[in-house]
Amino acid sequence: MTATENPTYTWVGTRPIRHDGYDKVVGKARFAADLDLPGQLHTAYLRSPHPHARILSIDTDAAAAMPGVRAVVTGADFPDLDPMNPNFDVSVNVMARDVVLYNGHAIAAVAASTRAEARSAAAAIDVEYELLPAILSLDESTADDAPLVNENNITRFVESDGPSNLATVNVNERGDVEAAFADADLVVEREFETAWVHQGYIEPHACVVDVGPDGRADIWASSQGHFMVRAVTAAVLGWEPSRIKVTPAEIGGGFGGKTTIYLEPVAARLSEKSGRPVKSVMSRDEVLRATGPAPAAKVRVKIGATSDGDLTAIEGWLGYAVGSANDFAGLVGAMSVASYKFPNLKLEAIGALTNTPKTAAYRAPSAPHAAFAVESVIDEIAQQLDLDPIEIRLRNAVVEGDPTAMGMPHPRIGFVECLEAIRDSEHYRSPVPEGAARGIGTGFWFNIGEQSSATVNVNEDGTATVITGSPDIGGSRASMALMAAEELGIDVYRITPVVAGTETVGFTDITEGSRATFATGMAVVNACRELVEDLKARAATILGVEAEAVDWVDGEAVADGKDPLPLAAIAAKAKSTGGPLTETASLNAGGAGPSFAVHCCDLAVDEETGHVEILRYTTAQDAGTAIHPSYVEGQMQGGTAQGIGWALNEEYVYDDEGAMQNAGFLDYRIPVASDLPMIDTIIVEVPNPAHPYGVRGVGETGIVPPMATIANAITRATSVRMTSLPMSPPKILERLGER
Amino acid sequence: MSRTHVTCTVNGDEVDFLAADDTSLLDALREELGLTGAKEGCGTGDCGACSILLDGRLNCSCLVFAPEAEGRDIVTVEGLADGDHLHPLQQAFLEGAALQCGVCTPGFLVAAKALLDENPDPTETEIRYGLAGNLCRCTGYDKIVRAVQEAAVQLNGAGK
């Protein structure tokens, strides 16, 4: 399969109203918390007030006797998995066993007739703790004599000789950086730090679970992958996955944070014990205290350059504070900073444990921290060499065949095209406004493929239903319908895209890594192509011609000398030509294409208060091919807004006891509408040769460039280099005072 | 547990329900009346996902106690469309792709209606400040602001 050069499509690239849109604007869309079952109970959790402690005893007797209470569970209600089991950490995170690993860690849960009753009962559970030393920062975690954060942690992906605070290590090296630095005309070295930040989806985690007397469980959940929910819930409960049926509810944002589970096994156990359906919904406070922030990080970067602006070497140490346990699959994202042809490179990334919530994926995991550092240092080099910030990047940008940090050559990529798009944009060519400054930053993400399934049914009226297993976070159903419309040659509104549950569609991996439109889209295309072959064969039967004589053109079977036979006419004769028209395709997709982005920002700094106002923002990103441009723009704009929040104000604030001080949307400050300008988008289309329509996937990359883009603008505005996120007013004012 | 009987008008219909006095109006709408369009994103008035109109004024229903609704007129997202005819804001949100996950959308639509009811021709800045009580994490607000601008044009063009 290769993408057509300069393809002209009928449907791909158009902007129809999304098929699920109507339900979402009239309030009918069902998210998990919107579902109620007769007789359902409500839950409340008791969570640890300590960052690290041994649980000496839990007394739930008083709670169990309280009004309305039907069941209480603790860690004792769950099997202990082997620490090498891939689901071990999730199992412990869902409900603490003997030790609490962070403030907010679940210790017990109650199911009762009302939430108020459940809350009262949870508060009546008596726990005796023995406090243990708590590690609340990367530096403490990596200190020589550091106490263990989690006695079950074994360093991943490398040989390990026992428990440690090191979660993962990833080293990449080529050339000789020492020699290159010695030869360089200019070497800039800086250390950066970033805070824990949350994905900040507006919908708190929620599920409804009904375990029947036959021991089978029905789960309705908002997640990025219901097959993941099934697998991990089963693992935590010690069940076979097939005992569980998961129906995907609409999902109210995830950004990586809903690629894991928190509530489902607990609700299942409570349902099993009580014999009643159980609805479990987190409060915002619980979301922030106990679900996946992205890691805090410390990044040291040293880059050498010639006086002409050739970047000759990079050395980087990237330390990520990954929380109390690690399912942080590698730190490859940290390597995404190698967007330039460094002949000499040495990058070491580590994940270190802390007694803070177990981190979870967040849009381009680990890349934003790294890009903040590297793109800041490159900007500093450009300033010192008096080079245009885009020119220095163009001069060094990787192209097809250049090695990634891991050494593997890049496939066809669009970094240069994105740089040129910003360079040639009206924004970049216009003068910087009076009193403002302009910054540039870039980023990329590898993207991933993984497993997807799709079934396409042609209905008797000539419409088609496209069934996939990829939860739709940002409009992917519309993209599936567009690709199916293109393949089948029928109107996109005659296609109904559906996200089906674990028993009604083939296995499909999580919606993550910008893979849904890429990989699931490929499954849809494959199913449609098989369907078209079938349609042609049926048409041949109806028309009385050889199958080879039939072509499929614009939704019609065409054969010489015959009237064209539209899809609806073939569908009407399905029974007499062989039965229902349906095809299923499944795959494990390779060839996800990396997506690059280049951002440009104008901002003003109030030098008396340290307040930053974003005045203008433009992003250019390589989408491969934009199937539905509006939702590609939406991904670019949404990622950018999250990055702006990360850059300016978002951070976890802990007290000395590891208690989060700002566990609410009042003080965990995600951007509001009045904080942002319009975010102009330039969709660059360098088709991914591995996808039939050239799709790359665009979800992740947008969050990578904003931190450096903004930092670089602040430097140009104030002559101060900000190296710590968030660049909040107090921090900026402090640095300005040091001038 | 004693519950208070509350009678009010919701989306033009007179309704009544029983609710404990410390129940929020949000929970009463969702659980007693089955109107799950309004969402709980925070429960503390900081995200706007539960926005409703109470006697025509924009409110976070999570901050209103259910008994306060007695005798009041309530409009939720379910009441914005006129039968099958979408409100211009709803149409503009659909056409402008002003939603991604859709969980904040009901609150935005209600807040935007309140804004345009009061200020039929808002500037971009007025829209941004007027909607600052509604958090969206998916869109970066760009397409939401544009959709409200488009809806304002539609509403004004309709001779209102």
Added chain:
Amino acid sequence: MKYAAPTTVDDARSLLADNPGSRVFAGATDLVPQFRGGRPSPPLLVDLKHIDRLMSLTHEDGQWTVGAALPTSQLTGNAGFTAAFPGLAEAAGLIGSDQIQNRSSLGGNLANASPAADSVPALLVNGAQAVVATADGTRTVPARDIATGPGQTSLAEGEFIIEFTLADPPAGTGEAYLRMIPRSEMDIAIVGAAVRLTVDGAAVTDARVVLGAVAPTAVSVPDAEAALTGAALTDGGLDDATLAAIADAASTVCNPIDDKRGTIAYRRQVAGVLAKRAAAIAAERARNGA
């Protein structure tokens, strides 16, 4: 927790007397988050919004009377009031979102006794008086005497604020309120500064400067008021020396804390900046009004 909606001050008074530990509320914009944060709930919530007197806004005989439970959106939407008290209207208009504005009230903002309450510094520079319902009548006290510390007030159990009275500002008066928040909206003030100036020809005759969020309660800045009083006012506004003196005085009077919202050093520095800027705006407004 039970709910009651009395329609007269007397009924509210009786409910509170009969149910010890009860709480009055208007918008509950602070109350609900407190409950959700685990604060024990009272046996009875008394909704003050059904008492006409607490929901009214009148202007008679040179005096404005603002019901303590009146939503701030109705203050900011009143052209006469915002013309008379532009700074107080600005401050009231900064309490949260439009959603919050339809619930929040001056009475609640003051009685919640948050050091960071936006409307309080502006109430104080205008010399607002609070009419308080007591066990057997009413008493009138300066608004500045209500909050005594974070979450603490001088209101006895069963007492609540009925209304505020504000005298028409003298001719040639201008006032302004500025606050510092990290975002553009939806935040609690890290620093707030209200300034009211009255000018006579080319000089300031009366000055009041009150800061919020930099001490356990809103604080006056007498040295800034002294620096302003008598200061010359030209077409260019206040002179740099006066502005510098105000900033210094404001920074000095601060007694802030380090918390999740800001540091001591930051609050001190920005208190000076905002006091200076608010004074400049107030001076401009006073000149235009003179």
Added chain:
Amino acid sequence: MPRVHLMADHRRFTDGVATLEVEGATVGAVIDELERRYPGLGELLTHGASAGIDGVIHADPQYLAVGPDTDIWFVAPLSGG
């Protein structure tokens, strides 16, 4: 023979050698041969690496066929948000 490229943290098994030729008709066979030559390495590659082949990253590459001219880049596993 297929050429294998190791990440830096795996090169300690090979005395620092980054690229080596290893017999095998599938990625799994190549890993088995690496394990035979460098005990411990095969185990890490099986459970802690993806394979990049011809510019495409594969998460579970065990049965992927490789030819005499194939370059196999073992890279850390990748997820997304």
